[in-house]
Amino acid sequence: MDNIVLCGFMGCGKSTVGRNVARKSGRKFIDMDLYIEKKTNMKISEIFEKYGESGFRDMEHYACIELSQMSGLVIASGGGAFTFKRNIDVFKGKDTIVLLDVPLETIKMRLKNDKHRPLLQRPDKNKVIKELYQKRLPLYNSAADIVISGKNTPLKTAYAVINAVNSIKK
Numbered sequence: 001m002d003n004i005v006l007c008g009f010m011g012c013g014k015s016t017v018g019r020n021v022a023r024k025s026g027r028k029f030i031d032m033d034l035y036i037e038k039k040t041n042m043k044i045s046e047i048f049e050k051y052g053e054s055g056f057r058d059m060e061h062y063a064c065i066e067l068s069q070m071s072g073l074v075i076a077s078g079g080g081a082f083t084f085k086r087n088i089d090v091f092k093g094k095d096t097i098v099l100l101d102v103p104l105e106t107i108k109m110r111l112k113n114d115k116h117r118p119l120l121q122r123p124d125k126n127k128v129i130k131e132l133y134q135k136r137l138p139l140y141n142s143a144a145d146i147v148i149s150g151k152n153t154p155l156k157t158a159y160a161v162i163n164a165v166n167s168i169k170k
């Protein structure tokens with residue numbers, strides 16, 4: 001069984017929807033950030049502090065390579081992973097890449113109280129979210145095999161993902 005890889009902006013619901021997709025499709029769920037944290041025995045925020053964003057991006061790339069060699073997974077990628085061609089190339093054509101599409105205003109609301117994501121711990125957070133979102137959305141769209149609205153409940157969105165994945169395989 002191939003992998004389903006969820007991509008999209010921070011706060012679009014990749015992990016919560018991903019858990020539901022895994023449960024309902026008989027796959028194993030892997031959160032890419034947790035996978036990196038377990039492997040390095042460090043929190044993502046510590047990795048950013050110690051090795052900078054570029055150090056984190058290298059670890060993320062290795063995680064993509066390792067996870068793509070496994071099968072039967074639902075992978076919730078980190079929000080930056082599918083903005084890099086080298087990561088898209090790892091999964092493209094092998095696994096099904098699904099973008100969870102959530103409007104900017106909803107994302108801003110969901111990330112309002114975030115205290116963990118290193119890129120967002122700054123006073124001009126909303127400006128950063130808007131700029132990153134506008135820059136990244138076209139990249140996510142071109143990476144994705146399927147685009148699903150992430151505005152519904154995680155369970156409804158999960159069923160929409162599973163149905164769409166099944167229908168492109170027919």
Ligand code: S3P
Pocket residue numbers: 008009010011014033044077078079080081117118119
């Ligand atoms: C990032 C998103 C985070 C995490 C890291 C960088 C990004 O994952 O990988 O903080 O660049 O968008 P989530 O999308 O799960 O928050």
